Amino acid sequence: MNSLLLIINTLLIMTHTLPPLPYAMDALAPKMSKETLEYHYGKHLQTYIDNLNNLIKGTPYENMTLEEISVKADGPIYNNGAQAWNHAFFFNSFSPTPKSAPEGALAEAIKRDFGSFDAFKEQFGKAAIGLFGSGWTWLAADKDGKLVIVSESNAGNPLKKGLIPLLGIDVWEHSYYIDYRNRRADYVKNFWDIVDWKVIEKRFKK
Template structure:
């Protein structure tokens, strides 16, 4: 069965004014769709055409890996956003953030520093390592922690198409908007 473009978990206008409907149309409707189409073109008629996307990412390389990882990263990214503004993490996730970073504000500062240091395109992640520790990591281009031992909890897309329409080349303003949309419940649900 071919890989499907996942529906957004909210309407295209739900993230405004932080992320515009125009950006979501371009980002989800064109870029994400293009990655899904590229995966399907490369797996058609192979043993991978019945694999879930996560398994394709873990078992591929080259152009197929790049398309599959981008498709997976984007699908995960949409889940990390939610139109509810102003919420903070709670429960086990909040406890782990406080233990690992000091508080949520310090996590944001470390995450933003790491995201601003990515030259070109990539991703900023909050991950849980195999030993349970939380960490901020970045990946370049299509790379993803999905292929390693860390569990992704939260991601911010740092590719220019994620923010150029709304913020031009001002990545810091985009990151400030990102924090107003973080779906902490989804991040908490990823904890192992």
């Protein structure tokens, strides 16, 4: 009986897995190379997921989603869980044939809160380039739909603050060093060429 219960409990534990990419590994080149994706997506993200699965065994977090872990956890579980969520969100923001600018309600909100789309990109880019060390810069919305730019160190994301992430850029060096070496500004500039605003609009509508 104890063996049967152990098997059942093991089956009930949520195992996090590497999410599939919505494009081929070489589809974003040269803005983001196949080699970068092989390391950033295939190795760094996989490591966060493997670490998380090991860390959550026997804890209250073992059946939580990545989003729940990102909101409720702290310490190593938060670091690995939030990084897994951040990266899955990040990689799903791109397309080899992206919609290059927002329309509709999102475009209106950007104009309302930043002055214009170009002004938003300038503010977002300055925040991403200026973030000291490793971390993320985010476009997020509050519950009333007001848009804000938030920079977070390390694994930080806006979920922890009750905000709704819409777009994030990873400025850890491993995200750009293969393609751009230490030229973070060039990485941020080319980031806009692969962001698919159709995806970001869907997130805003939700």
